[in-house]
Amino acid sequence: MTGEGGDRGPAVRPTADDPFVAALSPGIGGPAGEHVGRHPWWTPVRVILVLTAICFSLGMVQKAPCYDAQWTNSQSRYSEMCYSDLPYLYVGRGFAELDWPYSNSIQVRDRYDVMEYPVGISYYAYATAYVTHWLKGSPDLAARGAMSQGQLYADHEVVRESMLFTAVSSVGFGICALLAAWALTGVNRRRPWDAALFALSPVLLFEGLINWDLLAVACVAGALWAQARDRPGLTGLLIGLGTAFKLYPLFLLGGLLVIWGRERRWRDLAVATGTGAVTWALVNAPAYLSGHHEWSVFWTYNKHRGADLGSGWLVLQQMAGTTFSSPTINLASWIIFGVWCVGVAALGVWAPQTPRLAQLGFLVVVGFLLVNKVYSPQYALWLLPLAVMARPRWRDQLIWQAGEIYYFASVWWYLGTYLNPGGGGDPGFYWLAVGIRMAAQLYLAVIVVRDILMPEYDVVRTRRPAWARHSFWPPTEPGRLTLGRAPGGG
Incomplete structure (x- = not known):
């Protein structure tokens, strides 16, 4: 059990490993020296979990203006x-009436659209709705069945429930974020502090509560932990479970094919792939058996969906003043992604x-996102655990996340x-934002490719950072005892 970069040897101190952290350290006593003391309770894992909780809580505060307005103010x-x-x-998919998402009842389907998610x-949403109804004292669902969707959206009791549901x-x-952070601290036991890049991520703070993506993120982080511990069965199980939440964890199997193929x-x-397939099938079985057509909506919806926000395809459409058909985008994007995957495999x-x-x-997930419609x-959350483990450097992470x-x-x-041209015309500022986001992702991808081709630049594999090889680091002052953690801390 050697971990991704090897677990043997002393743990890495962030102030002696990352120049960004070293530059900030004088504000809290300076870089860790040779005589640092070990705190009896504050282990790296506990610190990371506290930082994750603080960051996620700030994300909830960031959503407070909409919560206070009950998400009814469209601007x-x-x-x-x-x-x-x-x-x-909560209302739009029938959770206010606690309808099973894959019900094939004509009455339910006439009132509500099917959930377009895996x-x-x-x-998860159905279970959360059940808890919400229980906390609200089990409201009268029969009375709600006599109301229209518009009336449900305007009903004060239902609005309060939607806030509780959220x-x-x-x-x-938040629990998923904590589990992901915990898993990342153990991917490489010499480098538990790398998980701080996840715990203090601006992406986690601002985007963690937009949708349900953190469910898959926790599975991906867990899969990285399991693979680092040489547990193929658990790795496959977490990949299969993650794929039941979002499609992209499936791409980790490609990475395993390359890694374990090289190692024969x-x-x-086979164990990881089989376990993943069985897990995914078992999780999907209740939905498939209760409503095959409803289960297939996720696949048909995404197949026929056109170019949408954030994609290069939308920018190309707006620039050209035309609309690409879904089949055209599907074919082109899958061809480009296929070529990208072949390149990553090579x-x-x-x-x-x-x-x-x-x-x-x-690298594979970046390619998928760059060509997706x-x-x-x-979706930046999809990259987060992979990015911080692929390139655990604050400078590079902040450059990428600044673009996000x-x-x-x-x-x-x-x-x-708000920023449309005063005289009308095209939203050039938005095109620029999409371009900057893609450029930031490509920057980090190029750095990761360099680390693969030249392993001496991979900070996970090297014992001493390249920037410190020709300097006496960490700097110390005679007679000064730097407060911090013992070897293995930071």
Whole structure:
């Protein structure tokens, strides 16, 4: 059990490993020295969990303006940048009446659209609605059945329930964030502090509550942990479970194919793939058996969906003043993505050393998002655990996430029509935001490719950072005892 970069040797101190952290450290006593003391309770894992809880709580505060307005002010959700899908779908998908998401009842389907998400999200939303109804004292559902959707949206009791539904969902997302952070601290036991890049992420703060994506993020982080512990069965189970929440965890199997193929570990690959397939099938079975047509909506909806927010396809359409058909976009995007995957696989096969799963997974998911026909703001969460483990450097992470946050603000300004040209015309500022976001992702992808081709630049594999090899680091002053953690801390 060697982990992604090897677990042998002393733990890495952030102030002696990352120049960004070292530059900030004088404000809290300076870099860790040779005589640092060990705190009896504050382990790296506990610190990371506390930082995650603080960051996620701030994300809930960021959504407070919309919560206070009960998400009924159509403009404040854009001006305050606090939009979330959750309260709108509480009524729009039948959860106010506690209807099973995959019911094939004509009465239900005449009133509500089917959930257009994978089954794991539908299950979670249904369970959250059940808890919401229980906390509200089991409202009279028969009376609601006599009301129209418009009346339900306007009903004060239902509006309050949708707020509670959002709050209960957020508690679950917070638990997922904590589980993901915990898992990331153990991907490489020499480098538990790398998980701080996840715990203090601007992407987590601003985008964690837009949709249900953190459910899949926790599974991906868990899969990275399981693979680092040489547990192929658990790795496959978490990939299968994550794929039941979102499609993209499936792409980790490609990374495993390259890694375990180089190591001739075909049995482990078969175990992970088989376990993942069985897990996904078992999770999907209740939805499929209760309503096959309703189960297929996720697939048909995405097949026929046109170019949407955040995608390069939408920008091309707006620039050209035309509309590409769904089949055209589907074919082109899958061809480009296929070529991208072949390139990543070739990179992994011919790399000087076997790449790490986080590196290959990050590159594949980046390629998928860049060519996808929809790229919602919260999709950046898909990359987050992979990115922080692929390239655990604050500078590079902040460059990438600066592009994400710039787009996060711009998409709400675009939807709120706040920066449209005064004389009319095309939304050039939005095109710029999409381009900056893609450029930031490509920057991080290039850095990861370099680390794979030249492993001496991969900070996870090296014992001493390249920037400190020709300096006496950490600097110390005679007679000064730096407060901090013992070797293995930070």
